[in-house]
Amino acid sequence: MFKLSVCLLTFNSARLLEDVLPPLLQVADEIVVVDSGSSDRTPEVCQQFNLTLHHHPYAMHGAQMNYAISLATHDWVLCMDSDEILDAQVVDYILALKAGSEPEIDRAWRLPRYWYALGQPVRTLYPVSSPDYPVRLFNRNQAQFNDRPVDDKVVGKIRCIKMPGHVRHDTFYSLHEVFQKLNGYTTRLVKHQNIKPSIARGVISAIGAFFKWYVFSGAWREGKVGVVTGLYATLYSFLKYFKSWYASNDKTPSITKKTHESRVSD
Incomplete structure (x- = not known):
């Protein structure tokens, strides 16, 4: 059994945050929220869920996520954006994973991420096809995000497994x-x-x-x-x-x- 820190990035994320947070709360032993200057109801929504916001200026996504990881209490981290919603199958898989013996340090897991644009599922959204499978659950001593300006990803000496289920990536809402x-x-x-x-x-x-x-x-x-x-x-x-x-x-x-x-x- 191992503990899991969820690292969540927010910026004007109130639109979906009330859907994003409940499944994360089911799998997290702590949630680290790093906000880059929201001017909407994001702080209020986080307060409703008894979560503390850590404010940090935004440079690039990978750097922002690495900063959130550095604030985590636990070494195993699940890294999420505020427009990604876990379904029940993903939640159950992570809970079963946590209930077992602690994985080898080089293990990592890919989320099954399905893309939505303007509220509808899409097959492609440049430069990716849907679903894609980004690495999001890993041990921070073994991997981290790279510093690519766009389309950053987790890098390190890791062996990856695809999770079952459906993660709704609800991007481009307007x-x-x-x-x-x-x-x-x-x-x-x-x-x-x-x-x-x-x-x-x-x-x-x-x-x-x-x-x-x-x-x-x-x-x-x-x-x-x-x-x-x-x-x-x-x-x-x-x-x-x-x-x-x-x-x-x-x-x-x-x-x-x-x-x-x-x-x-x-």
């Missing part, structure tokens, strides 16, 4: 959030990675993304939601090259320094 994340992600990508500055490459990449993520993926069958996810993939593929080109050709300070990065959950 068109405003779609474009907010699109802008934030592409700005961070250009700032922290070496993206070749080329409009031509951006156009070619966007055309390829449109066919791969809208036509060939079958997103066109999903109505308006499919149009949104296809447009997101197309614009993402173009904007990362366009922003890099703009920054390299602009004599004023780089847009990657001027643009306020939106703080969002991966």
